[in-house]
Amino acid sequence: MKLLEYEGKDVFARYGIPTLKRCGVIRIGDSPDGLALDGKGPWVVKAQVLAGGRGKAGGVKLAKTAAETREVAGKMLGMKLVTHQTQGKALTVEEVLVEEACDIAREIYISVVLDRRAGAPSVIASAEGGMSIEELAAGHPEKIIRVPVDAEAGLLEFQARQLAFDLKIPKKNFSDFTEFAKSLVRVFIENDASLVEVNPLVLTADEKLVAIDSKIVTDDNALFRHKDQAAKPDHEASDIEREAKGIGINYIGLDGDIGCMVNGAGLAMATLDTVKMAGGDAANFLDVGGGANVEQITKAFQIILKDPKVKAVLVNIFGGIMKCDNIASGVVEASKKVGLAVPLVVRLEGTRVNEGKEILARSGLKLEQADSLWEAAQKAVAAARR
Amino acid sequence: MSILLNKKTKLIVHGFTGAQGSFHAQQCLEYGSDIVGGVTPGKGGAEHLGKPVFNTARDAVKATGADASLIFVPPPYAADSILEAADAGLSVIICITEGIPVMDMVRVKKRLTALRNAGRDVTLVGPNCPGVITPGECKAGIMPGYIHKKGSVGIVSRSGTLTYEAVWQVTSQGLGQSTVVGIGGDPVQGMNFLDALKLFQADPQTEAVIMIGEIGGSAEEDAARYIKKEMTKPVFGFVAGKTAPPGRRMGHAGAIVEGGSGTHASKVEALKKAGVTVVDNLSEIGGAVAAKLKPKAKAAGR
Structure with a gap:
């Protein structure tokens, strides 16, 4: 979850990090x-x-x-x-x-990120703050300082000193800076963050060290141990996304007109890619999860249809443990329940696929079936254009 | 031969008596996996699915001689179960649990690395993965067993249902799999592509490898460097997430393009440069592998 600047600064305040x-x-x-x-x-x-x-x-x-x-x-x-x-x-x-x-004398960039390759946090800093770190990394990688952090020990004294020397922090602000850097790492670790960024950290004309911006991204998986965070609204999510989350469906709204219902995050992403390749654009990412039962499929249809842009719905489900005949019955029952009015394309594959296809064929619903993801995507794109 | 699991593998299941653990352990048993027992603290001495339940992983290993572990423990406690399994001496630890905090995995990774540096043979697969299967020998995970067939294609993937898709295409082509490894969709994980590719390269049963990547991180790029330098077997690839908007988490915590890194384009380019046959259309991956392997099988008189 991404925190707004002032919410991030509220967190900073708890750690004694100076702000305006x-x-x-x-x-x-x-x-x-x-x-x-x-x-x-x-x-x-x-x-x-x-x-x-x-x-x-x-x-x-x-x-x-x-x-x-x-x-x-x-x-x-x-x-x-x-x-x-x-x-x-x-x-x-x-x-x-x-x-x-405040009057700014100098701007510094500093952040704590998750270094995925190392599987550990890392402090990233540069004496040239203010600008975007991506631009700096692309143009002047030598100006970027990286310090690996042990998630249990936090930032060590010598590492904080090393950062201060590398960033040419004036003597007067030296100990303020080392305390600040250690606190910033604590913010990252103790709040289960995946990013804590201060851009810029400022040395003011009256020689004070101040974090004038904050950017904190937290790990959704850790919300169970941060009840205060969990209670806050997710500013990034749209109303439909928030509603989907509340009923256990992973949904992200996109710009296209083909509603997608898929099981599994990877297959859902691949489905969006295939729709694009077939010349269309998906209206959403939606992972119904492993237990694609009637109730879950009904909820997923309801969520997808809340988006007025949707002109066709593509269901792509690989029946594994959950068998295709059960999924097909679920799709039929759910489409009737929600009174589906847009064209529906269904691609089922996996356990008991023939029985599943038969159920769909005999349902009396106006739907098209497809044997492969590619065929399904092409049919959905054609249906949305009609 | 195969990698990670074979017919001699003795499995214990953590979270054995829970709903998920029970259901999937039953499915694994029906497939023929040798589950020798389970761990549920406080239920030691009981019997479940006809197998003994132990309070601790140490007790389970001592009584059964198990060498691999399958974990279904809920997210807040799963990291601890991984460490318990490692401490008990299990060498292959497969964690299915989805939703473990990244910081917990950072701590797990640190301890497992320390154990390995001290000479212990311990490999973590996952978390947030479908598990590992060596068709016809051992299934340790939540994948549907019947779609697999014993064969020579090694498959490694970051996503569950995409793995099934690739497996199914390979099986439909009349080919089969040596071992299928789901490494999972989390940003900090156990085995990565590179580790799996090394095992497949060394495995005599494996003749070709499919790797299914996705946006986020740099594991595909790291794998590409290894493939270019060391890999002699043909590798086929697909990378999901070409159309995913940057900055949004697409289901998997690891599938996110941040600050311009981890993009689809950079991964596909790295893999292509390394000689990997990358398909843009997922529906074509089985056919691509068959086109390479079938003439070879014919020539060898198979």
Whole structure:
């Protein structure tokens, strides 16, 4: 799950990581008058969306006076943001964070990531903060510092020192930095994160060390031991995605018009790829899971049909332990239950496949069958175009 | 020959008496796997599916001489079961459990690496995988047994149902499998492609290998380097997730394109450069393998 900037900073606060002074978070419908702007300013107004590149897209603004800050914050709420990370789609700004701004003397990049090859966390840092780390890694890989971390010991003293020297941290901020780096690694480990990023970490004109942004991604598998996190909404998920999750279906909405119901994540991904190859676009990723019974298939149909873009549905199920005849009966019963009005293409394979096909053929439902994934994808694309 | 499992393998099942463990252990027994017992703390001394239940993995190994373990324990406790199995001396540990926190697997990986460095023979397969099967000899997992056929194609895959798809195509072509290994879809896992390829390369029964990858991580690229340098057997590949949007987790925790790495294009390119026959259309993988192996079998008079 991805945390918004202010949620990440709430976590930072618990670990003593310095951030800018917060003047408030306002949501759509809130009045900017609620912001605590009693300092002398200036202030920084930041759109709380889950995409990098906010600044360039107009989602981060400076304001000199309290009146200007309120105006900017009010205007930013409800604004549509398109950044290089949103794949051309616009995100609506639903929340805005306002903080006291600082004078930046230097920007540093630092993050803790999961190094999959090593099977352990790793600190990634660069003296050149502010810009995107992907660009830096591509252009100047020599400017990136990597420190492997032992997940049980955390960041060791000498590793923190080494980072501070490599990043040329001034003497005055040296011990603040080593404490900060160790805390950042603790945030990663203790919160079951898969990414904790501060870009930039700033040295201010008045020689203070401040994390002026936060990006935290947590591991959904570990939510059972982080009840506070589990209770928070998943900002990235759409309404349909949230609903699907609630009933145990793995669904991700996409841009196309062919609804897909598949068992298994890998086969579901391969189905989307095959639909694309056949000249169409899938409306969703959907894994019904191993127990594809009537109830689960009915729920999956209901979820798929909530998307008004869907013009045809492709069911691709490999019957293993769950036999094809049972799955076929499930598909028939579920289509009747939901009153399926769009064309349906079904491809079954596996245990008792002939019995399954027979059940589908005799169901009286208007559906097409396919023998292979490729044939199914072509039929679904043709059906959606009719 | 085969890899990881054969007809002599003695299996114990962790989470033996639970719903998942019971159902799949029964299926494995029906396939002919030699399950010699199970582990459920607190139920030691009982009998389940006609096999003894033990409180600890150590007790189970001592009483039965088991050498492999199959784990169905729920996510919060599964990492501990893997470590318990390793501690009890089991050399092949297959963990089916889906949803183990990554940080738990980081700790597991560290301990298993330490054991191996100390000279212990221990291999973890999974977690979040369908398991391992050596057709006609031993099934340790949740895959449907009947789709498999004894043969010469080794299969290694990150995804469950995609593995079945590949197995079924191979079987439908009249060919069979030496061993099929599901390595699972998690970002931190036991055996990876590279480890499985090394075993298949060394296995005399295996004549060709299918590897089914997916987006995320760099395991396919690592495997490509090995294939180019060391592998003499033909390798056929497919990579799922060509059309997956970046930054979204496609079901498997490991199937996610992050910061431009782990993309479909980079994996396919690396594999092709290494001489792997990569199919764009999954429906063609069985045919591709048959085109290579069947003329060879004919020439050898089989």
